Amino acid sequence: MADSIAITGIEVFAYHGVLPEEKKAGQRFLVDVELSVDLSSAGASDVLAETVDYGLVAQRIHDVVASERWDLIERVATRVAETVLEDVRVGSVVATVHKPAAPIAVGFSDVSVTVRRDRS
Secondary structure: OOOEEEEEEEEEEEOOOOOHHHHHHOEEEEEEEEEEEOOHHHHHHOOHHHOOOHHHHHHHHHHHHHHOOOOOHHHHHHHHHHHHOOOOOEEEEEEEEEOOOOOOOOOOOOOEEEEEEEOO
């Protein structure tokens, strides 16, 4: 499927991390997703019900990342992908979780994990 919907930079304050201070203080995470969706019906009809509502997708992702607590951003990215795939119209998803304030001892601009999940 060549059609896609992308949402980038969903900002979430959450408590994911291995270190106790990450679990206590929390930090900012950013989430990007690209959904593989057949957009031909929506493109022809101009009707929202014929596509995936990206506003609802963004809210669901925000809620999952904010409400759950995991050690690894690999798990967070997997949960984001699982959440997106709950909509049967999505054939696959690429989910990236950014942790720009990760506790790394050297200078860096970002750390992220990307997972791809298919509906199979």
